[in-house]
Amino acid sequence: MPALNTSAISSAPAARAALDDLWLAETVRLREEHWGPVDDAQAVRQARLAPGPLPQRILLRARLLGRQTGLAACLAAWRRAAVIGLVLLLGAGLMAGIGAALGALGDGARAVNVLHALGALLGLHALTFLFWVGASVATPRGAGQGLARLWLWVSRRLARGPDTSLAAQALLGLLARAGGLRWLFGTVSHFVWLLALTAALATLLLVLSTASYRFIWATTLLDPQTFVRLTDVLGWLPARLGFSVPDAALVAASDGTRQLPALAQAQWSMWLIGALVTYGILPRLLAWLLSVFMLRRALAGLRLDPDLPGYAGLASRLAPPADTLDDDAPAPAWQGPRIGHANASAVGVAPTLVGLELAPDLPWPPAALPATVADGGNLDTREQRRRLLDTLAARPAPRLLIVCDARQTPDRGALALIADLSAAAQRTRLWLLGDDDIAAAAPSRAAAWRDRLRAAGVAEEDLLRDAAPALRWLEEGHG
Structure with a gap:
């Protein structure tokens, strides 16, 4: 097996x-x-x-x-779905940025209202960015991002399976306890916005470099000097970064009633580009870098909390075993066969013989063992089984021969123990002790042994009847 x-x-x-x-x-x-x-x-x-x-x-x-x-495969499937969802979201952001730039400039047949263009490029970005700042101040641990929530929704739709919702819930809960959930959301959301704004900038540069546009402002209620002051205020920070800003005379003359030279239109173009870079791209870039830094910091501080429900009960079950098969601790008081100690220190290292709840009238070991074979003993108590399984888990045996009493009825417990023992050995065979006798006396019981062992995955060649071939196979595994 x-x-x-x-x-x-x-x-x-x-x-x-x-x-x-x-x-x-x-x-x-x-x-x-x-x-x-x-x-x-x-x-x-x-x-x-x-x-x-x-x-x-x-x-x-x-x-x-x-x-x-299969949970490991489920997590891998959810991770792939999350990557696909992020790619789709980035693609949508890219198209949205290009569309916003083209919509702000129009088809060139009509003059471009600079304030309308600025609102089309930065309006939604400014609202969502201010909302993020406000939410981060008001509820630091609960600040969510609409785009990141959309990404999670798409990821859940793409990752199908009974445990995919658990994978997302586990990741979000883990990050929330470490204070990194809002930074994950911020990283995703700011990156999508950054891509959209960068796409809008690239589109502006391309279109303004290959087509002629006329920029104006227009008002019915406001005083024209209001636009002069507004242009100067909005252009102050971009001017610090090297972008040109139209002077007061040019702003006043851009009311759409007169024809302005190409140089004036170029200054309005640079003012619009400078505002997009200064109030759009740079804030998103800084927010994204901050989110990435804080997310990495939160991930570095992740720890497993053993006091959480579900972990607390594992402390006693995962306590290291205090003894092994060949220790000198006193055996539990009980009447019946005991695990043998002949060559017990070699259990798991050398080919090993072990008995499966053999009746007291059967001798142990059932035959003289060669010096190269380890005696795992006759397992008849839970403590003996646990100690042997612990030893084999630490030192898997190259070959394991399990001796079964064919006179007994094979039950689920015996089959489960056979499976556990075989999992701790490189090769396993079973010796049905007294199989010939029981086949003549009770053929149904002998057939039951063979049928159930075959159903458990035991090949016919791994079922042995006689001592000589059984011990010979076991001894061949030495070295």
Whole structure:
């Protein structure tokens, strides 16, 4: 029977856990919280033997269960969906920026109202940016972003599966506890806006470089000097960055009643471009850099909290085993066969023979063992099974021969123990002790053993009847 190879995942990181490990552990925790505990006997056994503190063993258990339950693949699917959703959102932002620039300038047949153009380019951006600033001040931990929420919605729609909602919930909860959720939202939202505004700038530069436009202002109620002052105020900061600003005489003359030279239209173009860069691109760039910095800082501070519901109960189950198969601790008081200690220190290192709840009338070991074969003993109590499984988890046996009493009825517990033992060995075979006798006396019971073992994945060649071929196969695994 093939053995589960856990050597690659038994080495938990000694320092800070990666985001993926914490995300997977949180997803496993939420799944067990919603739908009850999973079968984690093998994962707990591996995690108990791992070095390091409790959080590292919890993360190792989560990695093992992630493979067993498919949650690791679910997280990978959600991550791919999130990337696709972000690409779609960026594409929409790119098209929106290009459309805003073309809409602000028009088709060139009519004069461009500079204030209308400025509002088309910066209006929605200014409202959402001011809302973000206000929300960040009023509710620092709960400031959300509409574009980021849209990204999450698209990601959920793209990632299909029963556990995809848990993956998103786990990630958001993990980041929220670390104070990084709003910075994740800010990073996504500001980046989309930054791309849209940059696309608008590139479109402005391209169109204004290849076509002729006439810029004016117009009013029915306001005094013309209002536009002079407004142009000067809005142009003050861009002028500090090197952008040209129309003087008062040019602004006053741009009322649409007279023809202005091309140089005047160029100054209005630079004023519009300078306002887009200064009040659009630069604030979004700074906000995006701040969000990225704070998000990285929050991610660096991520830690697993062992006191969370779902983790607190794992402390006792993941406690390192205090003893091994070949220690000198006193055995529990009980009547019946005990695990043998002949060559017990080699259990897991050398080919190993183990008995599965053999009756007291059967001798143990059932045959003389070669010096190169380890005696795993006859397992008849839960403590004996646990100690042997812990030893094999730490030192997987090259070959494992499990001796079964064919006179007994194969139940689920026996089959589960066979599966656990075979998972801790590179090769496993079963020796049905007394199979020939039971086949003649009770053929239905012999058939039951074989049928259930085959259903569990045991090949016909891995079922042995006689001592000689069984021990010969076991001894061949030495070295």
